[in-house]
Amino acid sequence: MSPDFIPLSVPVLAGNEWTYVRECLDTGWVSSAGPFVTRFETELAGATGAAHAVACTSGTAALHVSLRLAGVGRGDLVLAPTVTFVAPINAIRYLGADPVFFDCDRHYNLDPEPLRQFLDAETEQREGSLHDRSTGRRIGALLTVAVFGHAGDWQDLYASCRERGLAVVEDATEALGTRYTSGGWSGRHAGTNSEFGCFSFNGNKIITTGGGGAIVTDRADHAGRARYLTQQAKDDPIAFRHDEVGYNYRLTNLAAALGVGQLELLEHFVARKRANLARYGERLAHLPWCELAPAPPYARNNHWMYPLYLRDGKWRGRARELVAALGAEGIETRPLWMLNHLQRPYRGCRVVGDRRARDLVANTVNLPCSVDLTPAAVDRVCEVLAHV
Numbered sequence: 001m002s003p004d005f006i007p008l009s010v011p012v013l014a015g016n017e018w019t020y021v022r023e024c025l026d027t028g029w030v031s032s033a034g035p036f037v038t039r040f041e042t043e044l045a046g047a048t049g050a051a052h053a054v055a056c057t058s059g060t061a062a063l064h065v066s067l068r069l070a071g072v073g074r075g076d077l078v079l080a081p082t083v084t085f086v087a088p089i090n091a092i093r094y095l096g097a098d099p100v101f102f103d104c105d106r107h108y109n110l111d112p113e114p115l116r117q118f119l120d121a122e123t124e125q126r127e128g129s130l131h132d133r134s135t136g137r138r139i140g141a142l143l144t145v146a147v148f149g150h151a152g153d154w155q156d157l158y159a160s161c162r163e164r165g166l167a168v169v170e171d172a173t174e175a176l177g178t179r180y181t182s183g184g185w186s187g188r189h190a191g192t193n194s195e196f197g198c199f200s201f202n203g204n205k206i207i208t209t210g211g212g213g214a215i216v217t218d219r220a221d222h223a224g225r226a227r228y229l230t231q232q233a234k235d236d237p238i239a240f241r242h243d244e245v246g247y248n249y250r251l252t253n254l255a256a257a258l259g260v261g262q263l264e265l266l267e268h269f270v271a272r273k274r275a276n277l278a279r280y281g282e283r284l285a286h287l288p289w290c291e292l293a294p295a296p297p298y299a300r301n302n303h304w305m306y307p308l309y310l311r312d313g314k315w316r317g318r319a320r321e322l323v324a325a326l327g328a329e330g331i332e333t334r335p336l337w338m339l340n341h342l343q344r345p346y347r348g349c350r351v352v353g354d355r356r357a358r359d360l361v362a363n364t365v366n367l368p369c370s371v372d373l374t375p376a377a378v379d380r381v382c383e384v385l386a387h388v
Contacts, residue, residue, distance in 0.1 A: 006381060008332040009204040009305075012269070012371045017261035024254045032231075034253025040260050041214070047263060048176070048189040050197065050216035052223035055251035055259075056230055059173040059200025059213035063091035065229050065249065066196035066215055067141060069222060070167035072097050076140030077132055077350075079118070081110035082339045083357045084145040088171045089340045097140055100132075101341040103353035107296050108147035108307065108336075108360060112157040114353050115142075119160055130164050141167045146175035146190045148307055148366075149206070151299035155184050158194060173200035176207060177270040177302035190299075191216055201255075206269050206304050206371070207262035209255040269371045273303040276373050280306060283382035289313030290385070293364065303369070307336075308385075310363040317362045322388070326365075329384045336364040 024030050045053040056062045074096030082101040092099050105111040123130050130139045161168050172191030179189050191197025197216040201209040215226045233246025293307040315322045319335045326333050341351045
């Protein structure tokens with residue numbers, strides 16, 4: 001790899017990670033038992049303002065368990081965005097349910113307005129549950145995703161769901177460190193505004209455990225059930241009795257130790273992300289054919305990714321070609337994910353609009369965004385964009 005290569009997003013280990021991981025190795029506590037798991041859960045709950053956190057092997061595991069605890073079951077429908085990584089949609093299928101896909105807003109998040117209209121016009125209460133009028137199928141939950149760490153404009157939508165008895169699972173896997181700054185949710189963190197919030201600590205996230213995820217919730221009973229299910233549903237650990245089907249989803253002490261060290265740096269990482277984004281904005285302001293996609297103004301967003309929107313010129317509609325052109329210059333970027341209702345496993349699922357989603361897929365390129373990205377690297381990316 002060329003020394004001039006600029007990766008999209010790589011982890012930064014700049015604090016006590018080595019010390020904490022070495023403690024695990026020295027003591028032999030490397031598996032799913034050990035003090036760092038509990039410490040990581042406690043400190044994550046404190047960082048997000050949630051009452052409880054349950055560490056898991058991945059963000060996908062957190063989503064799977066949260067949807068199950070929300071009551072989603074075989075044959076149900078789950079209302080979900082088409083603009084997101086496939087993981088939350090797969091988690092719906094793990095439970096034998098099907099997604100109903102919705103379009104996004106200008107911040108890449110699920111657009112609340114068409115979903116509210118759907119709830120008003122296309123659903124009805126029956127036998128204590130919400131049902132889709134056209135198919136008669138039960139609607140098990142709403143699943144929202146804070147795409148690229150952007151806070152969602154969902155306060156009224158969540159209230160409508162509560163009125164209908166519809167559970168909400170919040171995928172905040174990309175949004176650790178994002179906090180609302182105005183409106184009714186002011187002061188609250190992404191992932192803490194519904195029954196269940198889910199985070200991911202994959203290697204490209206703002207902090208990492210090398211993999212891993214977590215569920216946050218304000219309800220002790222939800223946290224207890226999540227902990228029970230993620231540890232193989234042990235009803236008698238001595239006699240190995242299991243009254244339910246559980247999962248081997250418990251985070252290891254070794255991974256949690258890495259996470260504790262990373263979590264100590266979270267606010268520093270968010271500040272660096274915001275500073276680099278500001279520099280990108282200054283350096284790209286003179287280019288009329290592109291712009292940094294606007295972040296929601298009602299939150300301090302963690303800016304996990306830096307989406308660039310192609311608004312005019314020869315690259316309009318050619319995001320994937322621009323990714324290739326930048327790659328040839330040693331700059332790693334990525335387009336938006338393929339829309340989920342176009343993925344082979346989900347082509348038969350219902351779609352309630354995709355106009356803006358299609359536009360964003362064709363015209364979004366994510367720029368390098370590592371926490372340790374230098375000003376010189378930002379300048380080089382912008383120079384190549386100006387001349388590519």
